[in-house]
Amino acid sequence: MLVEQKQPNMGRRGLVVGNYCHDVLIRNDVVLGETLGGAASFVSNVLDGVSIRCDLVSKVGSDFAYSVAHPPIAVPTSPTTLFHAFFDSGSDGEGACDRVLKRVRFCGAIEPSDLPESRFNFGMAVGVAGEILPETLERMLDICEVVFVDIQALIRVFDSSDGTVRLVGLKESGFFHLLPRVGFLKASAEEAPYVDVEEARKWCCVLITNGKEGCTLYWKDGEMQISPFPTVQIDPTGAGDSFLGGFVAGLVQGLAVPDAALLGNLFGSMTVGQIGLPKFELRLLQRVKDEVQRRKMQSMSCCEDSNDDLKFVKPAGHQQFHSSLAAAKLASTAPLQECQWDLRNSPPRAVEQGIPQYTGQQKLLLNPVYEEPIQSVEGTQ
């Protein structure tokens, strides 16, 4: 049976499920730095930024190294999930780096019994290391009106000797039978071949993100390309997570799906412009919130006769909304050089693993394509 594919009328109470992790970023065998990671941290960073309240269920070990707004469940007998992300120079034909991820430590699964008893307007299944079990997703579907799923939570498997992440087809993942109950499924272009988009779009809305090209929405009887926000990419980590946070934030605030996807693209682009978890300037966030409110009022006044069906035409004023968000982003004064870390103070977890640590002062660039423009920014300081 096909689900009704409607524009969701979402309330504001959300549940985000996925473990925080420690990320170690490595380029050409040298540790560049260590950051808080995990899709849950990027997603909640966006939701908190635009003042959307959520409960977050995440597990970490007693070695967890960060102070976070949404306290995790501490598991004394497990280590915090740890990823090594290798950005060895590259090979995608345009000189950019491919990222190879290794899950080095795993905190453990989030069980259905770890979830709250209450009900939520929306849920987000955003695991990174296999912590979301089929029964956990099923419980989320029971207690949340609409559930957003990042496919990386479902299709990752980990090499038994070194933890290298590989992907399996959604049909083989043990989650496929739950697809008809999922509202939105997000995958990157790299993950898309494992989804079978043609099959999945019959059941739910599929969002395929494609880096600097923006994203495409697929619905049962239509598809739509959503424009990106041009950005100098420094670190791709968390772009997809922030995209999903921005998209959900847009829907929660009453935007139409194509407009919400623009907000996703905006937050994805702002994430790749910084290293690790991005800091969003308060002034920028306020301006984005104002633009969203303005857009919502405009859509309400011009679309009074619309029903709730998701329309695969861009709503009137969509392009103007893109321009307003782009202008808000441009007006942001966050200087690129704030992305620089004092790597000498990075905690020594990677050294424990026997990987030499970066001790220099030069800027961290995980994507060599952009080395020159960033260095020229540094020269203007």
Ligand SMILES: Nc1ncnc2c1ncn2[C@@H]1O[C@H](COP(=O)(O)OP(=O)(O)O)[C@@H](O)[C@H]1O
């Ligand atoms: N270089 C970039 N320039 C502008 N926007 C980007 C860039 N990279 C990512 N984004 C934004 O972030 C979204 C998610 O990025 P993507 O790389 O597709 O996801 P993932 O991090 O899951 O691989 C994209 O759809 C786009 O909107």
Ligand SMILES: O=P([O-])([O-])O[C@@H]1[C@@H](O)[C@H](O)[C@@H](O)[C@H](O)[C@@H]1O
């Ligand atoms: O970059 P992205 O694919 O959106 O998301 C990333 C995950 O793939 C990775 O496993 C995790 O360690 C990062 O912190 C981040 O959550």
